[in-house]
Amino acid sequence: MKLETYIKKFERRVKKHPNDWQIHRKIGKRLVYKLKKKIKRNPKDISLINWCGIIALELNDSDLALEMFQRAVAVNSNVQTLNNLAYFYQIEYDDHQRAVELLERAVKMEPNSGLPYGLLGEAYLDLELYKKAAEAFTKALSFEENPSLLNNLGVALYKQGKIREAAIHFQKSWKSEDRIKDNFLDLILNYGVWDEYLNPVLSYGVSMAQLGKTKEAEEVAGKLKLFVKGYLEAGKNPIHLDIAFLEIAEIYYEAHSYTRANEMFHAALGPKMTYGISPRWISQYQYSLIQCEQLQEAEALLKKVILDTQKLMEEILEDDYYTQEEQQQHVDDYTQDIEEYKDLFQKVREGHPPSVDFCPPVMGNCYMFGCMRHGRPVYIKNEGIIFIDKI
Structure with missing residues (x-):
């Protein structure tokens, strides 16, 4: 079976049974094994590395996921690799400062996606940098208006004492869902x-x-x-x-x-x-x-x-x-x-x-490029798609 088929099969299992990782654990472990073999032959293929990191997270293998995301950044520090490593630090380790450092590098590349900005906003909130958080969420909303971003912008404004403005965004978040x-x-x-x-x-x-x-x-x-x-x-x-x-x-x-x-x-x-x-x-x-x-x-x-x-x-x-x-x-x-x-x-x-x-x-919210569970696409910039083109 081709690697691409395994990835699609694994993705279907994850979506069908999102809360029962034991169901797709067997195929996931086999898939990781195949990906690691491919990476050994193609050590600079960040698409392979990224998929391996994402699937490792689905298998609760945080050590392997961190290794893959760090490796991807070392091979090519672009919007996707920086963002996904930052997401790992933010969600898995609660290392908000390190997440911010990576994301500030990512947004300097002017990504045409709201994911890095939304994730940066959450990290700023955790660091109690509320003005910066509001700016990041506002930028993320310029790409996509969704309930979580509207709510979180409201949180950032509320924390600044701007209750009236915050209420507007809380209401928009509520009404948009x-x-x-x-x-x-x-x-x-x-x-x-x-x-x-x-x-x-x-x-x-x-x-x-x-x-x-x-x-x-x-x-x-x-x-x-x-x-x-x-x-x-x-x-x-x-x-x-x-x-x-x-x-x-x-x-x-x-x-x-x-x-x-x-x-x-x-x-x-x-x-x-x-x-x-x-x-x-x-x-x-x-x-x-x-x-x-x-x-x-x-x-x-x-x-x-x-x-x-x-x-x-x-x-x-x-x-x-x-x-x-x-x-x-x-x-x-x-x-x-x-x-x-x-x-x-x-x-x-x-x-x-x-x-x-x-x-x-x-x-x-999920801010990981390529996340199977939440249907996040890989990062696209200037029609150049970071993906496994040939498997």
Whole structure:
């Protein structure tokens, strides 16, 4: 069987079973073996090297993937090789600085693709270089307008305090994705509890609340509540919804709709929910309760979270899985949480509203040239295609 046929067969397997790499592992290992033999005979064929790196990633062989991507750059430092090595550092190693260094070299070549700019924007976000991130995402959007780039530009603007401009891009991201418009049930059944495409909806809602647009904010919160309702009606486990309830509560809290915020906080912080047990969320809930003249409930909540935290400490001390040093570290962390619960509650009773400190989520994207899983083409410039022309 020709190598080209193997590559196409492997690509079909990946697309058909994207989350089960064991299914295409056998053909992938054989394909890597064939590619390595070809590379040995053609050591400067960056197309062969790139394919080997991509397939190695699909096989979870990070060492081989890194070796191939580094080799490709050494043979020919062009837009594709620099970008793909940067993508590896950004995603696999969280080495954002090294990714930026490679990508800044790539964009100096004036690529006719938005991938290097989008990836550069994400790396800048991770380095908290928000102005540069906004510029990179804006450039990427000049090639292709998609929900993730719009959302991430919104994140970069929000981080600069440009909430109004950020809200515009969060809304565009939300509206540009057909799946988000009305049918939340499809998301529930096909994409999990809190699909990342709901993130711009959340960010838009919080932004509207912070801008004083209460009506718009509550409309967004209502749409997200439809998601929760559909999730429950689909027979899904409600214990997985604590984060969704809390995110919706955050919109109502910022909009000063405290009664509705309390409903969502209660749903998230009930007996079966554990995710939201943190000083941040608890203090916001207590403030909302006090604003609704429910001081006793706020005091009872303080007692409950302290008892729950003490129980967690006891469980840690009784668990042989942890070393003595690890146990002490957890106990110190929980003790600090208890003191923070008490301190924040005192401030809440004095009328000081806890800040939300909202951090809009970044939407991930694939920026690898030639990625089979996401159907990314190889890089094309001036009609010169970097590909395996002859196999």
